[in-house]
Amino acid sequence: MLIMLSVVALYTICSLNDKYAVSKAKFNGSQLAFLMAVGTVPFLALLLPFFDRTFSLSPLTFVFILLIAACKYFEFSMSAKILSEMSVFELKAWLGITLFMSYFTDMVMYSQSISILKILCIIITAAGLIMIARSGRKKVRYSKIIIPLIIYISVKFGYGFIMKAAENYISSTLTLLFALIVLAVVLIPSAKPLSIAADSPEGRKGVLIVILCKLPNALGLLGENAVAAQSLTNYSFIQPMILIVIFILDLFRKSTRPTGINLIGSILCALGILGFQAAGLL
Numbered sequence: 499m500l501i502m503l504s505v506v507a508l509y510t511i512c513s514l515n516d517k518y519a520v521s522k523a524k525f526n527g528s529q530l531a532f533l534m535a536v537g538t539v540p541f542l543a544l545l546l547p548f549f550d551r552t553f554s555l556s557p558l559t560f561v562f563i564l565l566i567a568a569c570k571y572f573e574f575s576m577s578a579k580i581l582s583e584m585s586v587f588e589l590k591a592w593l594g595i596t597l598f599m600s601y602f603t604d605m606v607m608y609s610q611s612i613s614i615l616k617i618l619c620i621i622i623t624a625a626g627l628i629m630i631a632r633s634g635r636k637k638v639r640y641s642k643i644i645i646p647l648i649i650y651i652s653v654k655f656g657y658g659f660i661m662k663a664a665e666n667y668i669s670s671t672l673t674l675l676f677a678l679i680v681l682a683v684v685l686i687p688s689a690k691p692l693s694i695a696a697d698s699p700e701g702r703k704g705v706l707i708v709i710l711c712k713l714p715n716a717l718g719l720l721g722e723n724a725v726a727a728q729s730l731t732n733y734s735f736i737q738p739m740i741l742i743v744i745f746i747l748d749l750f751r752k753s754t755r756p757t758g759i760n761l762i763g764s765i766l767c768a769l770g771i772l773g774f775q776a777a778g779l780l
Contacts, residue, residue: 501721501724501725502721502725502732502735502736502739503739504717504721505718505721505722505725505736506736506739506740506743507743508714508715508717508718508721509714509715509718509722509736509740510740510743510744510747511711511714512711512714512715512718513586513590513740513744514586514744515707515708515711516530516574516577516581516586517581517585517586518704518707518708519533519578519704519708520577520578520581520582521581521582522699522700522704523698523699523700523704523705523707523708524697524698524699524700525578525694525698525704525708526578527574527575527576527577527578527579528575528685528688528689529689529690529694530574530575530577530578530708531570531571531573531574531575531681531685531689532681532682532685532686532689532691532694533689533694533705533708533709533712534570534574534678534708534712534715535570535678535679535681535682535685536682536691536709537708537709537710537711537712537715538678538712538715538716538719539675539678539679539682541712541713541715541716541717542671542674542675542678542716542719542720543675545671545716545717545720546671546672546675549669549671549720550669550670550671551669551671551672552667552668552669552672553668553669553672554667554668556667558664558667559664559667559668562660562663562664562667562668562673563668563673563676563677563680564677564680565656565660566657566660566661566664566673566674566677567677567678567680567681567684568653569653569656569657569660570657570677570678570681571681571684571685572649572650572653573650573653573654573657576646576647576649576650576653577589577650579642579643579646580643580646580647580650582643583638583639583640583642583643584638584643586744587630587741587744587745587748588630588638589650590740590741590744591627591630591741591763591767592627592647592651593650593651593654593741595624595627595651596651596654596655599655600655600658601616601617601620603659613777615773615777616774616777618773619770619771619773619774619777620770620774621770622766622769622770622773623766623767623770623771623774624770625763625766625770626762626763626764626765626766626767626768626769626770627763627767628763629759629760629762629763629766630741630760630763630764630767632759632763658722661673661723670720670723670724671720671723674719674720674723722736735771735774739771741764741767742764742767742768742771745764745767745768
C-alpha cells in the first residue's frame with residue numbers, strides 16, 4: 499500500500515507535467531515520448547544497483563523488451579493527442595476501465611475467489627468514472643480521440659500484464675531500461691531532438707522542465723513495476739487514485755473546481771477506491 503501511494507504521488511506530478519508539455523510546450527507524441535525516454539534512462543541507470551538485475555538470454559526476454567518499448571511509445575504518443583482535447587482529470591477517469599480488466603485477470607491467473615465487496619467497490623468506482631467522463635462531454639470532441647483513447651487504455655493495461663509475464667526472464671527494472679533505450683533510438687528521426695526546443699513556444703525552458711520531471715517518473719516507474727508484480731488489480735488502481743489527488747488539488751482552484759455531476763462522480767470514485775483497498779485488508 500505504501501509503495502502504491504508513493505507511485506500515486508510521483509505520477510501525479512508527472513501527469514501535470516505531461517499536460518504542460520502538450521498544452522504549453524506544444525510537444526507532439528514523438529517528441530514527448532523521446533524526452534520521456536532520454537530523460538528517464540539516466541535516472542534508471544543510477545538507481546539500477548539498488549534493484550533486481552535478473553537477466554536471461556532467451557528470445558522471450560527480447561520480445562518483452564520490445565513489447566514494453568511499444569507500450570511506452572503508444573502511451574505517450576496517444577496521451578499527447580488525448581490531452582489536447584481533455585484534462586488530465588478526465589483522462590484518469592477513463593483509465594478506470596482497466597479496473598475491471600485487471601481484477602478479473604488476477605482472478606484467472608491466481609485462482610482468486612470472487613469478492614462481492616470488491617466487485618461492488620469496482621461498480622461504484624466505475625459509476626463515478628462514467629459520471630466524470632460524461633460531465634466533460636460537451637467540451638471534449640470524442641470523435642477526434644476515440645481511437646487514441648482505446649489504444650491508450652489498452653497499452654496501460656498491457657504494460658502491467660507484460661511486466662508480470664516477463665518476471666521469470668528479466669527484472670522489471672532492466673526491461674524498462676532497455677525498452678526506453680530502444681524507444682529513444684527509434685524515435686530520433688521523427689522526434690528530431692536538435693529542433694525540439696526551437697519548435698516549442700516554451701523553448702529550452704520547456705525541454706528542461708519536462709526532462710527534470712523524469713526523476714519522479716523514474717521512481718514512479720520502478721514503484722509501478724513493483725505494484726504490478728504483486729497485483730494487476732492494485733496496479734490498475736494507481737490511475738484512479740491519481741484522479742482523487744487531482745480532484746483534491748482542483749478543489750483549491752476556482753477555475754477547475756468540480757461541480758454538479760463531476761463532483762458526485764469524483765466522490766463516488768474516492769469511496770469506491772478506498773472501499774476496495776479496505777476490502778483487501780479484511
